[in-house]
Amino acid sequence: MLQRFLNPSILAGISSLELVAKTVVDGFVAGLHRSPDFGFSQEFAEYRAYTPGDDLRHIDWNVYARSERMVLKRYRGETNSPLTVLLDASNSMQFGSHGVNKMDYARYLAASLFYLAIHGQRDAAGLITFDDEIRNYIRPSTRQGQLHRLLAGLEQAEARARTDFSKPMRYFQELVRRRGMVLIVSDFWEPPESIVRTIEPLRFHGNEVVLFHVLDPEDVRPQLHGPSILVDMETQNQLEVTPDYTRTEYREKIEAHLADLRDRTKAAGMGYCLLMTDRPLDDALREYLTLRGGRQ
Amino acid sequence: MGFFAPWFLAGLAGLALPVYLHLLKRQTARPKPVSSLMLFESRTQSSTRHRRLRYFLLLSLRLLVLLLLILAFANPFVNRNTTALSSARLVLLVVDNSFSMRAGTRLADAKDAAMRVLSGKGAARAQVAAFGSQLRLMTQPIEDQTALRAAVQAIQPGDGHGNFGELARAVRAMAESVHTPIELHLFSDMQRGDLAATFSDMTLPANVKLETHAVVLKAQPNWTVESVDAPGQVWGKAAKPVHVQAVIAGYGTPAAQRTVSLVVNGKTTTTKTVVVPANGRATVDFPGLEVPYGFSRCEVKIDAADAFPSDDLRRFAVERSDPRKVLLIHNYSDNRSPLYVGAALSAAAQSAFLLESIDVNEAADRQPSNYAFIVLSDLNTLPPLLENSLTGYVRAGGSLLIAAGTSAGGRSQIPIFGAHIVETRDYSRVPGRYMAVGSSDSSYPGVVQAGGWEGVKFFYALDVDPGQARVIVRLGDQTPLLLEKRIGEGRVVLFTSGLDNLTNDFPLQPAFVPFIEQTARYLGGSERQGGARLVDAYLDLRNSRNDKAQAQGVEVTDPEGQRPLTLGEAASAQSFQLTEAGYYQIRLANGRQDEVGVNPDPKESNLYLIDDAVLALWRGNGGQASPSSQIPSTAHKTAQTLWWYVILLVLAFSLAESALASRYLGTQREES
Numbered sequence: 001m002l003q004r005f006l007n008p009s010i011l012a013g014i015s016s017l018e019l020v021a022k023t024v025v026d027g028f029v030a031g032l033h034r035s036p037d038f039g040f041s042q043e044f045a046e047y048r049a050y051t052p053g054d055d056l057r058h059i060d061w062n063v064y065a066r067s068e069r070m071v072l073k074r075y076r077g078e079t080n081s082p083l084t085v086l087l088d089a090s091n092s093m094q095f096g097s098h099g100v101n102k103m104d105y106a107r108y109l110a111a112s113l114f115y116l117a118i119h120g121q122r123d124a125a126g127l128i129t130f131d132d133e134i135r136n137y138i139r140p141s142t143r144q145g146q147l148h149r150l151l152a153g154l155e156q157a158e159a160r161a162r163t164d165f166s167k168p169m170r171y172f173q174e175l176v177r178r179r180g181m182v183l184i185v186s187d188f189w190e191p192p193e194s195i196v197r198t199i200e201p202l203r204f205h206g207n208e209v210v211l212f213h214v215l216d217p218e219d220v221r222p223q224l225h226g227p228s229i230l231v232d233m234e235t236q237n238q239l240e241v242t243p244d245y246t247r248t249e250y251r252e253k254i255e256a257h258l259a260d261l262r263d264r265t266k267a268a269g270m271g272y273c274l275l276m277t278d279r280p281l282d283d284a285l286r287e288y289l290t291l292r293g294g295r296q
Numbered sequence: 297m298g299f300f301a302p303w304f305l306a307g308l309a310g311l312a313l314p315v316y317l318h319l320l321k322r323q324t325a326r327p328k329p330v331s332s333l334m335l336f337e338s339r340t341q342s343s344t345r346h347r348r349l350r351y352f353l354l355l356s357l358r359l360l361v362l363l364l365l366i367l368a369f370a371n372p373f374v375n376r377n378t379t380a381l382s383s384a385r386l387v388l389l390v391v392d393n394s395f396s397m398r399a400g401t402r403l404a405d406a407k408d409a410a411m412r413v414l415s416g417k418g419a420a421r422a423q424v425a426a427f428g429s430q431l432r433l434m435t436q437p438i439e440d441q442t443a444l445r446a447a448v449q450a451i452q453p454g455d456g457h458g459n460f461g462e463l464a465r466a467v468r469a470m471a472e473s474v475h476t477p478i479e480l481h482l483f484s485d486m487q488r489g490d491l492a493a494t495f496s497d498m499t500l501p502a503n504v505k506l507e508t509h510a511v512v513l514k515a516q517p518n519w520t521v522e523s524v525d526a527p528g529q530v531w532g533k534a535a536k537p538v539h540v541q542a543v544i545a546g547y548g549t550p551a552a553q554r555t556v557s558l559v560v561n562g563k564t565t566t567t568k569t570v571v572v573p574a575n576g577r578a579t580v581d582f583p584g585l586e587v588p589y590g591f592s593r594c595e596v597k598i599d600a601a602d603a604f605p606s607d608d609l610r611r612f613a614v615e616r617s618d619p620r621k622v623l624l625i626h627n628y629s630d631n632r633s634p635l636y637v638g639a640a641l642s643a644a645a646q647s648a649f650l651l652e653s654i655d656v657n658e659a660a661d662r663q664p665s666n667y668a669f670i671v672l673s674d675l676n677t678l679p680p681l682l683e684n685s686l687t688g689y690v691r692a693g694g695s696l697l698i699a700a701g702t703s704a705g706g707r708s709q710i711p712i713f714g715a716h717i718v719e720t721r722d723y724s725r726v727p728g729r730y731m732a733v734g735s736s737d738s739s740y741p742g743v744v745q746a747g748g749w750e751g752v753k754f755f756y757a758l759d760v761d762p763g764q765a766r767v768i769v770r771l772g773d774q775t776p777l778l779l780e781k782r783i784g785e786g787r788v789v790l791f792t793s794g795l796d797n798l799t800n801d802f803p804l805q806p807a808f809v810p811f812i813e814q815t816a817r818y819l820g821g822s823e824r825q826g827g828a829r830l831v832d833a834y835l836d837l838r839n840s841r842n843d844k845a846q847a848q849g850v851e852v853t854d855p856e857g858q859r860p861l862t863l864g865e866a867a868s869a870q871s872f873q874l875t876e877a878g879y880y881q882i883r884l885a886n887g888r889q890d891e892v893g894v895n896p897d898p899k900e901s902n903l904y905l906i907d908d909a910v911l912a913l914w915r916g917n918g919g920q921a922s923p924s925s926q927i928p929s930t931a932h933k934t935a936q937t938l939w940w941y942v943i944l945l946v947l948a949f950s951l952a953e954s955a956l957a958s959r960y961l962g963t964q965r966e967e968s
Contacts, residue, residue, distance in 0.1 A: 092331040092332055093331075095329065095330065095331040102331075187331055187332075189331060189332035189334050190334075216331065218330075219330075219331050222330065224328075228327075228328050229326075229327040229328065230327070230328055230329075230330045230333060230336060231327045231328065231329045231330065232330065232331075232332055232333040233329050233330065233331055233332075234331075234332065235333070237333055238327060239333050239336050239337075239338050240338055241336050241337070241338065245336070245337060246336075249337070250335055250336065253335040254335055257335060
């Protein structure tokens with residue numbers, strides 16, 4: 001039942017971002033309970049032979065009693081991985097062909113991730129909002145009220161100016177000192193090689209980097225009913241385009257662009273997740289949990 | 297192809313509107329925002345061409361709808377060749393039965409010719425009509441040869457005056473309703489007098505083909521009694537000798553002596569010989585017409601010895617009666633009015649009236665209906681009994697002359713006449729001391745014969761409100777002087793001055809005698825309908841149209857002794873057309889008996905023929921729409937309107953335009 005609320009267009013009717021996040025995460029988690037393949041509680045991992053210096057508290061004394069061999073019982077221990085969300089707040093994120101634009105979708109996504117990280121995983125979570133400058137920075141923390149600070153930061157994030165990864169990236173590296181997970185939410189309207197080249201350094205610092213590529217359906221398949229003048233929302237440049245072009249050449253170009261970006265990010269050891277604003281947020285949360293699981 | 301209303305084609309200028317809207321108006325495409333133009337490329341040229349192409353169909357549809365609407369208003373038609381309909385053409389056989397066809401064997405010859413044409417047409421659809429003064433259809437359009445032949449044989453000689461203009465008018469009306477080609481066969485003596493006043497009146501429609509069948513090839517000489525001048529009425533035994541003048545005319549005749557007879561009630565009373573010049577006229581005077589009391593049927597006859605004996609006589613009716621009594625009711629002290637009125641009546645030619653003057657006090661025991669008319673002169677009081685009696689007398693058809701005089705000035709209303717008295721006008725006190733006549737109705741006999749009352753001085757008159765009455769004479773200050781009003785079947789004439797020589801000097805003027813004589817004739821009903829009339833003339837049967845309560849039935853007896861009016865017509869008919877030659881007896885609505893002699897139009901006696909060139913022109917006029925009019929099956933073209941087809945096209949294209957336009961508008965909404 002709660003799955004229904006993961007639909008972005010329904011979430012758009014909820015004014016409180018916290019409630020949006022809670023709705024998404026609760027619905028998502030409820031779905032997970034029915035799936036035994038996923039889990040993140042403490043569990044047995046392996047036995048290892050005792051070597052001098054090991055903590056005696058981890059010796060499995062039952063095994064020693066049966067076999068007079070000292071083995072250590074190891075569990076998948078929980079670690080605190082700080083989560084930092086880099087949110088693109090450029091003008092192009094305001095585009096939306098239906099009820100939810102890309103900025104809203106990105107907000108819901110970030111809010112849900114923060115909620116899941118803080119309430120579910122007790123991870124530290126932080127937020128960096130940027131366009132061609134860094135607009136807002138909330139340091140990752142587990143302190144009381146961090147979720148509210150993050151949600152307030154999301155609320156205040158206004159789409160403006162144009163995207164430029166290269167300029168704020170150097171600041172990312174200074175701000176993201178502690179290794180953890182870095183999730184970049186953007187529509188990535190730049191050449192893939194430029195994007196990957198700019199973001200790669202974060203990976204080099206030992207962060208798990210995932211690109212959440214948020215696109216509107218019309219970004220992929222523009223619907224034109226006649227020759228139209230198109231205006232770039234960031235540069236305000238105008239271009240007259242025909243429907244024939246959007247149906248043929250443009251689609252080929254956008255598919256090539258997405259494939260190129262995906263391949264390059266994978267090759268650089270980063271995660272990539274394409275999110276369409278008319279799709280539920282499950283994919284994004286699942287991607288996060290997969291990554292989170294991998295770091296335990 | 298043509299247009300019934302071509303001036304609507306001026307609306308073609310409206311075609312510029314869609315062109316302006318589609319091609320000249322600036323296209324205002326609203327820019328559409330996108331996230332990034334990174335992957336887009338410009339396609340400007342193709343987009344412009346595509347936009348124009350996209351609207352071309354819509355523009356064409358709108359232009360078509362507008363064009364068709366304009367065409368629908370202009371009402372186009374095509375001249376449809378009626379070859380396919382030639383089998384459906386109507387053969388119209390018109391046999392002339394006007395009076396001139398009684399000459400010789402003309403009518404029989406015409407019938408024979410019609411029968412021959414009928415035989416030659418086989419099973420064609422035909423219609424038979426007789427044509428005298430007007431077209432009379434004898435059958436419906438049928439193919440039954442027996443019925444058609446019987447209809448031709450049933451055509452009887454008539455007394456009317458033929459007029460080809462009237463024939464053409466009737467055929468034009470028929471052509472509009474028949475919608476098929478008409479083959480008009482006219483069997484006639486082609487008398488020159490039958491031509492219409494203007495040739496355009498004889499124009500036939502394009503789908504009528506005229507074929508003339510002349511039954512006479514050469515004009516025949518003919519003598520006739522062209523006119524007779526005789527009085528309709530004579531009075532008393534001691535009346536002066538009555539003259540009857542007749543004009544004898546010859547058409548195409550040599551100089552000859554003719555014997556002219558005056559016949560009264562079947563007995564020849566006088567015979568005279570007259571020399572009629574070649575192709576000319578001569579007048580015969582019969583000095584003493586002796587007729588007995590009552591109506592006499594008189595004729596003037598000639599021994600023409602020509603081929604047309606039917607026009608050798610001319611009928612007229614004369615009534616002899618005693619002079620009729622006229623009652624003059626005057627004041628006790630007034631002895632001038634009887635003197636002047638009596639002198640004027642006796643001085644008039646043919647003393648038709650005898651005046652009886654009485655004091656108003658003696659009038660109560662008199663029966664008004666015994667008098668031709670009654671004169672009320674200068675009465676200050678009118679006993680109610682007498683007033684009621686006179687009112688009933690007038691409503692039943694009697695006539696009244698009221699001279700207001702000075703005594704009526706004390707009243708507020710003229711009795712019986714009913715006019716309200718506004719004021720009295722005493723002109724003896726104004727500068728000039730009298731008033732002359734200002735304007736008069738020249739059509740009124742009592743005024744015309746009296747020379748418009750010129751030089752008569754009026755010293756006193758009543759100014760009355762005319763109301764519904766007809767004002768015949770006004771004084772110089774527009775005061776009504778002589779008025780007439782119809783009440784029921786009768787007439788009342790009001791003279792707002794007096795008949796004595798105190799209120800005016802009228803009785804002393806020469807105009808007084810003709811005024812009294814004509815007024816007496818008019819009021820006494822001596823202006824009789826009868827005497828002599830022409831065939832197709834109308835007789836007035838009653839005066840009033842609305843007062844049906846007082847209307848009595850009229851009675852008409854035709855020369856055959858039949859009563860042509862039905863009971864309904866007798867109760868309401870205003871007039872009656874005299875269709876036959878002979879003597880008609882009439883009883884009018886006011887109870888008067890009358891008799892008239894009816895004669896054919898003298899133009900029918902002129903047997904000159906129409907020139908062949910004129911006939912050829914007339915025939916050509918009927919079929920001039922096509923040069924190939926000589927061939928009946930391909931001659932005619934009829935205009936067939938295309939209005940319905942155009943309207944259907946407008947409807948179809950409008951629907952298509954609506955569908956297309958809504959699609960484009962929907963597109964524009966989405967784009968915006």
